[in-house]
Amino acid sequence: MRDSSRARMLSPDRLFGQVAHKLAVSIISGASRAGDLLPNESDIRGEISVSRTAYREAVKFLTGKGLVEARPKSGTRVAPRGSWNLLDPDVLAWHFEADPNEKFIRDLFELRLFVEPSAARLAAQRRSEEDLARIEAAYRGMTVNPPYAELTVQADLSFHEAIFEATRNPPLQCLAPAVCATIQWSLFLKAPDDRFFFTASLVDHERVLDAISQRDGDLAAARMSGLVIDSLNSTLRLLAGRASENASRGRD
Amino acid sequence: MRDSSRARMLSPDRLFGQVAHKLAVSIISGASRAGDLLPNESDIRGEISVSRTAYREAVKFLTGKGLVEARPKSGTRVAPRGSWNLLDPDVLAWHFEADPNEKFIRDLFELRLFVEPSAARLAAQRRSEEDLARIEAAYRGMTVNPPYAELTVQADLSFHEAIFEATRNPPLQCLAPAVCATIQWSLFLKAPDDRFFFTASLVDHERVLDAISQRDGDLAAARMSGLVIDSLNSTLRLLAGRASENASRGRD
DNA sequence: TCCCGGATAAAGTCATACGATAGAAACGGG
DNA sequence: CCCGTTTCTATCGTATGACTTTATCCGGGA
Incomplete structure (x- = not known):
């Protein structure tokens, strides 16, 4: 599915990219629904073995595409479908893959x-x-x-x-x-x-x-x-x- | 320009958001042209007083919108206009503000x-x-x-x-x-x-x-x-x- | 009952350290 | 003097621990 130079998309070789991809597919496929989800940043190290830094960068990346919203104290939630940027190349690619x-x-x-x-x-x-x-x-x-x-x-x-x-x-x-x-x-x-x-x-x-x-x-x-x-x-x-x-x- | 609940856009009260905003306006206004730009992550602390973490998260945010591309070791560059996601709500708002x-x-x-x-x-x-x-x-x-x-x-x-x-x-x-x-x-x-x-x-x-x-x-x-x-x-x-x-x- | 304020949990920020490597500079052979 | 090779440095990627800020929750007081 990945195509040559057409769109640069998300680099899969970076760790944060893999995390973002994983989260995105989970969200778009519907496995995570618009709710609290997203394990908190302390627990994340147990779930997937990745540092908090990489995880946070992935979240920021997804935040920019409207897939998640992070609020202090209340947690990082999956955003409602309406705020997803469905025309974003990455989001489209993830859709293609997940749903x-x-x-x-x-x-x-x-x-x-x-x-x-x-x-x-x-x-x-x-x-x-x-x-x-x-x-x-x-x-x-x-x-x-x-x-x-x-x-x-x-x-x-x-x-x-x-x-x-x-x-x-x-x-x-x-x-x-x-x-x-x-x-x-x-x-x-x-x-x-x-x-x-x-x-x-x-x-x-x-x-x-x-x-x-x-x-x-x-x-x-x-x-x-x-x-x-x-x-x-x-x-x-x-x-x-x-x-x-x-x-x-x-x-x- | 900020409007009520229409689009949530980028939260301006977070530090990384302010950095992202600043960088974005600079890029979109043309002050930074598609080249090497973006002061490196060590110098950034001198330019604006912000930690590397916040700066990197801002960069990830902008990367998701196609405004910049960070390549390992070679530096973080302003992306060519063609790869900007001009239909992204944030990018539009920044355009409105900058250019x-x-x-x-x-x-x-x-x-x-x-x-x-x-x-x-x-x-x-x-x-x-x-x-x-x-x-x-x-x-x-x-x-x-x-x-x-x-x-x-x-x-x-x-x-x-x-x-x-x-x-x-x-x-x-x-x-x-x-x-x-x-x-x-x-x-x-x-x-x-x-x-x-x-x-x-x-x-x-x-x-x-x-x-x-x-x-x-x-x-x-x-x-x-x-x-x-x-x-x-x-x-x-x-x-x-x-x-x-x-x-x-x-x-x- | 309602309002206020503190406890608390989670994200946000910071400082530091180390690893990997692209790209430049230095070096050496032709 | 030119060009390929090696070394070196700058810069990003990742990890970790500590501290700060913010908002929710809950309990006490009016």
Whole structure:
């Protein structure tokens, strides 16, 4: 799941990072609910063998993302879901790892559907030649590698990321990680032999690229809408398949 | 600028919080550029009288928001703008405080324009009676208080926040702080005697409320677009006024 | 019953120490 | 004189113990 240089995310080699990761997954997965939780800082040494320093730094890290709130005397509590920063790249990654529930995927796709077409429109209007070259290179990366291969996924992500970069709107670009996470998630779900949707998706991408290349904003937006909707439908189909599969397994 | 219970943000009474705030403002304002910066952890005691612990926790906090990256042995550097999490509530607040430049405001308005109409559509489709009551109460709060008064601003923010809550889409709701920050910013710029736009804005809000009340998604989206565009235009006018004002002051 | 104040527990802060290593400086061979 | 190797130092990461601050809880007094 960890990807190359796309987002730096949390460094897993630092001790505080491992602690933060562990706590985050526990929180997001629902194992720790919005309540008192989080063992106090004296006990922590017994629970996991880590110094108070590292533990506190992990807590500060998570505090910054709204996952926990620490108050003197009362303890460090898991924050209510409403205050989590769900668009933070780390939080998204942890979600991806801990809690792959359908509602969340649908919500993220909904967000994509609102944001990506507009982003594509801006990209078509504002792209430089370098932007276009990057988008095109990413598209080619999707065509030359086998479906659902690691490199193909990376190219897919690069495609969407490059479009966001071409918008020249930094706040908007901050949504790119959310979009990429959604894509990764949906690709991860797909059966690797699902060729039909892959081909369709390739066509969708090419059409978007074409519109951006023509600097036709409205067309780019419309085609991006189509792309996202196709991706959503195929993902929902997969989820439905999984659900019935699990149900039938459950009956066994 | 600190507002009641809307977002908890960073607690300013903790020492590490003050340090984080100081560093963040320095980074975002551009006083520290993306380079080595950040005085090393031993010197910090001379610069500001604070222990290494507090300083390190502040750095961890900022690391989580992508503002700095600490690499072992090589130093703690200011991260490139591209990796900042500009949609984080704290980062937005710091921006508001440190770097009120026009481009950023325009970018945020652009984002609003993409997101808020869609949010209004969802709100119209999914709102419960309680949601509607909250939105309506917020609207009334805008009418009963004097223009641009603190309570009026709060009511305005509540109006938009309540719409996001009614979407029942948590990731989307995470954009509410960004929208609120934009609104606060634009209201902050306005001259308090700017009655014309205030009245127009009130009408815009009422029309959105009406559409949501009717559960008419398309209408709500269209009217929200109108609201955002009006707000953008009036803000740009203000900015232009300021610019020429400053220019004429500069000539004196 | 209500209010006030002290006891208390937990987070916050500080000082110190040691380990690991990236990067620079010094060194030596070609 | 240049370049690769070695050494050295600066700086972050982690650990530990002590002390401070803050807020909760509880009991006593009005």
